[in-house]
Amino acid sequence: MNSIYEKIRQQINRVVKDAFETCAKNQTLPAVELPEIIVEVPRERGFGDFSTNVVMQAARQLRMPPRKAAEMLIQAMDLKDTYIERVECAGPGFINFYLNRYWLYDALKLIQEKQEHYGELDMGRNVRVNVEFVSANPTGPLHMGNARGGALGDCIANVLKKAGYDVTREFYINDTGNQIEKFGLSLEARYLQQLLGEDQVPFPEDGYHGEDIIEHAKAYIAQHGDSLLKETPEKRREILVQYALPINIERIRKMLSDYGIEYDVWFSEKTLHDNGEVADTIQFLKDNGYTVEKDGALWLSGEKLGLEKDEVLVRNNGVPTYLAADIAYHRNKFVKRGFDWCINLWGADHHGHVARMKAAMAPFGVSADRLHVVLFQLVHLYRNGEIVRMSKRTGKSISLEDLLEEVGRDAARFFFNLKTSGSHLDFDLDLAVSQSNENPVYYVQYAHARICSLIRKLKEEEGITLKDVAEIDLTLLTKDEELDLIRKLAEYPEEIALSAKTLEPSRLTRYVMDVAAHFHSFYNACRVKGEEEPLMMARLMLVDSTRIVIKNVLDLISIHAPEKM
RNA sequence: GUGCCAGUAGCUCAGCUGGAUAGAGCAACGGACUUCUAAUCCGUCGGUCGGGGGUUCGAAUCCUCUCUGGCACGCCA
Missing domain, CATH: 3.30.1360.70 (Arginyl tRNA synthetase N-terminal domain)
Structure with missing residues (x-):
């Protein structure tokens, strides 16, 4: 049970x-x-x-x-x-x-029995689910959209795992195509500018203007000198991309790791082109009548798939589009790797892509409901009550790195998981760092620290530790504050089930705030230390069970549960 | 113009597979530390659920019209 x-x-x-x-x-x-x-x-x-x-x-x-x-x-x-x-x-x-009241007492016993496994369900038995999130272009630093998507995706993966699904976390690396082309052109321009003077070399209008591109060029020159001057531009760009791309990917990996996110799979888009899966996918669609030729390009037939319009798969220059690769990628996930369910986290600005992606799975025998796209709305940062767009230090838009430096991982993960993904998120930087009662992060962490402190004191000062459950008389727990707290703790598996079902882990963040609130009320109404032994022991069990649940949820949203504050 | 998302207390948001008197935090106001952490607690104040119409025993929730804000409608991703 x-x-x-x-x-x-x-x-x-x-x-x-x-x-x-x-x-x-x-x-x-x-x-x-x-x-x-x-x-x-x-x-x-x-x-x-x-x-x-x-x-x-x-x-x-x-x-x-x-x-x-x-x-x-x-x-x-x-x-x-x-x-x-x-x-x-x-x-x-x-x-x-x-x-x-025995249902409440049994709930406490269940928590003690399961410990950190409390809340685990078998909703997803034998279901293999792939959660793909962030998947940022490896052409520059991570931004606020990646930060929110990362927090949500990681948390969804955690929740599904808790609910018993077989979860794979995946990062799709867009390491080919137009963005990389632009990346190469930008690197090349910065490289040449370094060696020949800035005025001598124009910078591409739609290139990546970030400081990081210049740093890559400088670093490359420091290591390899001006040897690329004599190469053809194509070769030059290729070498520069080959140099800078792995560095960027490693930086992203490191950044996300600092953010508390570890992936199972880093999937390269380029491999899909290199091993022929993109070409094969296009051929399959063509052979089965899902395409039309028009204006020298190959289009995915909207009519055939119930879409509003046709979409280009292969441009008239013979280069497949991002959509073609994406179809091949999802086919790879469903057909080649056999995932039962795929969840993608996309910024809401990509919502137009959802319907065609789902529809495009039909030719491969994959029903649309096996692909679930979680769209999340944009993030607005506020400081001093005003919207913040640029980093003070760099003058560029605020990166995940900037955010973590300013507010820390706990606050970032907490606030990104506080609102439902569909609602716009106003992130108050002042609130996130304030050590005050306004800051909900501290409110929850404080409850955990308070509990740990209580348990620690009992042990150190009185030599008291929790007895075996069978020896504790839980019927002594009769006050409203005690019973309400237990009631809240008993809800936890329900919260997991609902979060998994709706793919809205933000309810867990709100839940744990609620648990903390009930604990604080209990704490102010009831004493543990100094009470008669049987009552003290029953309350200690309640307190320890609260600790287990809070720790449990904070783990799911990847926030530290401090033992002292 | 078409489509998607959102509109609930002064602010930020829950609630939306129809249910009983619409909730929380913050802000405002008033209280509680001799006793396990006051980063806490208790209490008060606060609402035409954007607006109109409809469906029914019952609507914040479903349908329809409308207003407002965001986003998308590319041989970009």
């Missing part, structure tokens, strides 16, 4: 179904097909611990007022061997379940 909620849902499900069968047998209710029984937690505590609206859903088929049907059901319920203490009908026809 992984979740008390799951257990309770099963109990309620069984109780309702059995009661319904009894009623059908007595003919107090018509024997109809019941809809799925949805069990939820009512907003108001007074409406019980759990409730279901099943008779309202079924009111039409039952041909009876919901309240009346509910009453019949409740009368027929057998509550033996359940947590359910009593059942009431309320409102327009809700059935409210009031539970005894």
Whole structure:
């Protein structure tokens, strides 16, 4: 068993179904097909611990007022061997379940039993999922979009893993094509400028203007001198790209690693061209009638795939487009490597690409729902209440490196995971570094440190450590603050399930803030140290369980859980 | 012009597979440290859920129209 909620849902499900069968047998209710029984937690505590609206859903088929049907059901319920203490009908026809406290005590036992494995589910058993994220152009430093995409993608991967999926994290390296062409031209111009003087060599209008390009040129000259002057421009660019690209990729890898992200696969786009998979994919589409020829180019047929318009696959100069490579890439993921499910994280400015990418999988027998694109909105940085576009130091747009330098990894990961991916994100730099009650990062970390401190003190000053669960009387936990905290901790597996289902890990960030809030309330209302041994031990178990959950969530969002602050 | 996303408290946002009296944090105001960390807690204030219409027992949630903001509509990626 992984979740008390799951257990309770099963109990309620069984109780309702059995009661319904009894009623059908007595003919107090018509024997109809019941809809799925949805069990939820009512907003108001007074409406019980759990409730279901099943008779309202079924009111039409039952041909009876919901309240009346509910009453019949409740009368027929057998509550033996359940947590359910009593059942009431309320409102327009809700059935409210009031539970005894043992479900909460069992929830605590479950946490202690599972420890860091608490919250793990088997939702994704045998499902292999590929999560591809960041995939930044290796032509320069990582920007805010990469930072948000990185935080989201990594967290989604963590959550899916926790939910039992077989997860592969992947970075797609755009190491060929137009961007690289531009990269080469920029490097070449900077190289020549260094050797021949800036005025002697024009810099390409749409080139990469960053300082890093000049640094690459200087570094290359320092190591290899002016030997490229005598090469052909093509050869020169090739050598410069071969020199600078691995450095950039390594920098990206290092930067993301500092950010807490480690990939399983670094996938090179170039290999798809070199080994013929792009050509083969285009040929396959052509052979199966998914293409049209027009204006000297080869187009993906929009009509054939249900798209609004055709898209170029091969330009009239014979060079395949990014789309062609991307189709080959996804075909590689699904068909060649056999992933059941692929998740891509893209900036919202790429939303136009989603429909064609999904549609383009159909020819390969891959249904659109196996490709899931998570679009995330742009990030706006604020300082002193004003929007910040440029780095003070470099005058360029703010890089991930700048951000980590200014606010640190914990704050960055926390704030990028605080809002749902679909909403625009305003990142307040002042708030992220402020050591105050306004900063939610500290709020959560402080709760963890407080717990660790408490546990440490008990051990060091009193020699007290947590006893075996079997020897602890949890029924001594009766105060609202205690029970509310346990209730919150019991929700954790539900949060994992919902985060995995919706691919919205930001709810975990909000959840852990909630856990911290309940802990702080508990802490102010109840003492641990100095209480009589049995109560102290029960509370210590609650506190330690809280520690386990907070640590668990902070690990998922890749934020440090300090033991002291 | 067409499409996608968003519009909820002064601010930043949850809630959106229809459910009971729409939530949280911050800000504002008033309280709580002899006792395990006050980076904390408790309380008060705060809403025509952008607007109109519709669907039904019930709508912030679904449909439709409309207004506002962002983005996309390339032989760029």
